[in-house]
Amino acid sequence: MYTDKVMDHFSNPRNVGEIENANGVGEVGNASCGDIMKIFLKVEDDIIKDVKFKTFGCGAAIATSSMVTEMALGKTIDEALVLTNQAVAEALDGLPPNKMHCSNLAADALHEAIKNYKETNV
Amino acid sequence: MYTDKVMDHFSNPRNVGEIENANGVGEVGNASCGDIMKIFLKVEDDIIKDVKFKTFGCGAAIATSSMVTEMALGKTIDEALVLTNQAVAEALDGLPPNKMHCSNLAADALHEAIKNYKETNV
Amino acid sequence: MKQIYMDNNATTPVKPEVLEAMLPFFREQFGNPSSVHWAGRMVSGAVETAREQVAALINCSPAEVVFISCGSEGDNFAIKGTADALKEKGNHIITTTVEHPAILETCEHLEKNGYDVTYLKVDRDGMLDLTELEAAITDQTILISIMWANNETGNLFPIEEIGRIAKKYKVRFHTDAVQAVGKVPVDVQQANVDLAVISGHKIGAAKGVGAIYIRRGTRMTRFMHGGHQERNRRAGTHNVAGIVGLGVACELALKNLQKNYAYVRNLRDKLEAGIKELVPEIKLNGHPDADLRLPNTLNVSFAYIEGESLLLNFDMKGIAASSGSACTSGSLEPSHVMGAMCVDVVLAHSSTRFSLGANNTEADVDFVLQELPPMVQRLREMSPLYNREQPLTCDECRVVRRVSQ
Amino acid sequence: MKQIYMDNNATTPVKPEVLEAMLPFFREQFGNPSSVHWAGRMVSGAVETAREQVAALINCSPAEVVFISCGSEGDNFAIKGTADALKEKGNHIITTTVEHPAILETCEHLEKNGYDVTYLKVDRDGMLDLTELEAAITDQTILISIMWANNETGNLFPIEEIGRIAKKYKVRFHTDAVQAVGKVPVDVQQANVDLAVISGHKIGAAKGVGAIYIRRGTRMTRFMHGGHQERNRRAGTHNVAGIVGLGVACELALKNLQKNYAYVRNLRDKLEAGIKELVPEIKLNGHPDADLRLPNTLNVSFAYIEGESLLLNFDMKGIAASSGSACTSGSLEPSHVMGAMCVDVVLAHSSTRFSLGANNTEADVDFVLQELPPMVQRLREMSPLYNREQPLTCDECRVVRRVSQ
Numbered sequence A, B: 001m002y003t004d005k006v007m008d009h010f011s012n013p014r015n016v017g018e019i020e021n022a023n024g025v026g027e028v029g030n031a032s033c034g035d036i037m038k039i040f041l042k043v044e045d046d047i048i049k050d051v052k053f054k055t056f057g058c059g060a061a062i063a064t065s066s067m068v069t070e071m072a073l074g075k076t077i078d079e080a081l082v083l084t085n086q087a088v089a090e091a092l093d094g095l096p097p098n099k100m101h102c103s104n105l106a107a108d109a110l111h112e113a114i115k116n117y118k119e120t121n122v
Numbered sequence C, D: 001m002k003q004i005y006m007d008n009n010a011t012t013p014v015k016p017e018v019l020e021a022m023l024p025f026f027r028e029q030f031g032n033p034s035s036v037h038w039a040g041r042m043v044s045g046a047v048e049t050a051r052e053q054v055a056a057l058i059n060c061s062p063a064e065v066v067f068i069s070c071g072s073e074g075d076n077f078a079i080k081g082t083a084d085a086l087k088e089k090g091n092h093i094i095t096t097t098v099e100h101p102a103i104l105e106t107c108e109h110l111e112k113n114g115y116d117v118t119y120l121k122v123d124r125d126g127m128l129d130l131t132e133l134e135a136a137i138t139d140q141t142i143l144i145s146i147m148w149a150n151n152e153t154g155n156l157f158p159i160e161e162i163g164r165i166a167k168k169y170k171v172r173f174h175t176d177a178v179q180a181v182g183k184v185p186v187d188v189q190q191a192n193v194d195l196a197v198i199s200g201h202k203i204g205a206a207k208g209v210g211a212i213y214i215r216r217g218t219r220m221t222r223f224m225h226g227g228h229q230e231r232n233r234r235a236g237t238h239n240v241a242g243i244v245g246l247g248v249a250c251e252l253a254l255k256n257l258q259k260n261y262a263y264v265r266n267l268r269d270k271l272e273a274g275i276k277e278l279v280p281e282i283k284l285n286g287h288p289d290a291d292l293r294l295p296n297t298l299n300v301s302f303a304y305i306e307g308e309s310l311l312l313n314f315d316m317k318g319i320a321a322s323s324g325s326a327c328t329s330g331s332l333e334p335s336h337v338m339g340a341m342c343v344d345v346v347l348a349h350s351s352t353r354f355s356l357g358a359n360n361t362e363a364d365v366d367f368v369l370q371e372l373p374p375m376v377q378r379l380r381e382m383s384p385l386y387n388r389e390q391p392l393t394c395d396e397c398r399v400v401r402r403v404s405q
């Protein structure tokens, strides 16, 4: 069902955890459909210096969360804002069709975190 | 499906044929349901001296025809009149349920032949 | 005793390659393909491979194939599923008088529930008049259901032309292709078919599995309600082993189609010619042009004798065939197909179907041709209808209940 | 890697004795039992033997057993067949909110067609209130359909009492016994059941075969229309091999019922006690009294984590179980059974079912108890719901779409 890349990120997720003094936090998801993703950012000079996640969800939810943190780390926030859920899925060599909608929200969580950073750091 | 006795009477039917100068002939059956039985009698002093049959029909029809001729031969016509289809079936160790009605008419044919004998030999 | 099986339209043995492919799915690979763990993962790919194999045989996309339990289920699904889904659109169905009971009984059931059904007549050769089909279509017509090949006579209906008519009038077209697949080319695209049913056990797969082609976008009400299997089109845990076997059987059927057609047709033609030559007073049931029949099917009536007793005689020699006689059908009437073709009721009772397969040999045919004539003669000698001065007419025989000489 | 299969409520491997019994029916004994020749005769007896074996397991007469293709078919048949046959009598059906989708979706379909359905609620333990059942019965009620045992929780409903109520009000009673047979005694006489469904692949027979008990004299409209098989009650060529295997599986189930109950229950109880001891913040789903559950089933929720990710972790260790999470069901909602029991939606997503079988060993249980606690802990550490200051309430989480710290 899942690609090797998904299983790799699921079983060895990168950047799990919280950032103590995060300056951007975003959470998306819907517990009734089974997925909640929360992303913590440490942004300095508009660059994502650190990023961590916590996720409640299925294999795809955890793997996409892990992947999005890898993709975002070191990017500017503008670069990170153009990351899409689709791009995350592609970086994982694809997701099963029924996971494309409800479990593929990691980029949204990242964007929420960036938005939160922008709102709280004006 | 059929008992050994049925198969024996089907494959080696007794008393097949016609009687040239029969004095009783009966035919029953229904071609649309697939069975026609015709019985020829030679009655002397109310005793069945000879009996033959011709049958168009399934295995059960042929076997019951053969059996009824064996059972009738040598009997008085009164004895023959109490022979039932049921008794014929029993003598064959039974018939499949779906054959009990439409293919188990040999005693009827015998009775028709006796009736015909009585009507034409008053 | 030698066993000569000439009843391949009834069912076929499972092909060795098919059984081989099935076996692991009873044992180590026993999982439910809907499960997310190893046991499920092990088998879900196999189901999808089978779907591709079925799709390749009938030329559709794998996503258009739904696995079911048998041909009858497919016919029930096609008709009831359409009737319910399109009930706002109309209530009229067109089919033929010679369909399999899975179609006819389903239609009769719908008639009790407010649907109108037109049963197209066939001629004495068992063929349809397509102008009658066209004339039968009304603005209420929601479905045309016509079989690809008839199971009793082997007659092939002009499915492509019917498909054109269905398309012209924008009516959905279902074909019961149970007897056609594996014997003649079945291309659902070319024939413009919307629904088509196949059954595994007719083509060397196991009993209890089949498939229905549902053209993409064809709105159907489910027949088997329940779980989410088959993308919500058919509930019930997948019969994985059966499905895998069906896939392999379809692959083999595709690979061997031309070769088997020629081989089986040659045997059947030989049997047909031989019987015509050796047995007097017979009647061929089905189209006289052998190109318009399945290559493997021969249906003949032997005047004056009844089919079951002939089959029993065959059986004593190891020959397996089938009959349109009431005695073998479980009903009181002889074959409705013979009736629709206006075959005399007595001849209908003697209709005998030989349906050959690639397992048959020339020697089989020779053996049948050697044994058949004396059997027929012996049964005729025993029949009160043979050499009768006044032959029984049908009106008469329907109610014979005592005739004196 | 060791494979530990604890998903026997989903499906089971075919038992070696069952497969052994099936094999000849794919090969030499491939005939159609409706045929009159050797090929048919060879197999018709086998079908009848299987019918006796099924009848013995559930204590009915063989003539009351009809072979079908799966449990879902049986449920569709029971409900649609009753609804149509008794439509003059009434249009009301009573069932429960925790039935299998084969029942629920069928009932929802009937609701679109003029039938009224009462879905009885269950309490937090998943149990029915029988006074509610009695109160629901009206003069329009034609069917009560209540499962014998629930597939997700293992809960056993009081079928005998329900049977008494059905009898008192003269309402037909169907029970989906798919999960009960082979695990607990199922006696259709004693329970006063009119219809009962069983599915082969849940008891060591093949997928794609099942049976429905139809009490003598129970008027049903056919579900599968077509040929005369099964005394006109179910059309379609018999799945002979599958049926033979089902018979053997029933015979084995009967023979080993008590022994297996004790054996499997002991393992399950050990697993249950172990999880309760080793993992904090869990919730048992189903009745706390283990006597009121199937001996093999344990359903627990692990707070803060989602079921599919737990299953994947299991899977990496070779452990097969199942989950009520939406992610594993093919739907967007978590298990309707958990919903009916008012299990919090997050807990429902983490509901995990272990369904054991006689193939499991103490070592299997020990292994699960060793692997499970660290897996749960690891996933909890990863979860934004764990150790949250303000716990997510359900109302809230249904629509979370951005929460800042």
Ligand SMILES: Cc1ncc(COP(=O)(O)O)c(C=O)c1O
Pocket: C235, C236, C237, D009, D069, D070, D071, D072, D073, D075, D100, D102, D147, D149, D150, D151, D176, D178, D179, D199, D200, D210
């Ligand atoms: C309680 C219950 N009923 C019905 C079914 C359906 O059985 P099948 O998968 O054989 O159609 C199942 C199994 O999935 C079940 O657990």
Ligand SMILES: Cc1ncc(COP(=O)(O)O)c(C=O)c1O
Pocket: C009, C069, C070, C071, C072, C073, C075, C100, C102, C147, C149, C150, C151, C176, C178, C179, C199, C200, C201, C210, D235, D236, D237
């Ligand atoms: C033309 C046709 N349709 C449907 C069927 C039914 O197939 P099954 O026996 O698999 O239900 C058959 C076979 O009996 C058939 O010959």
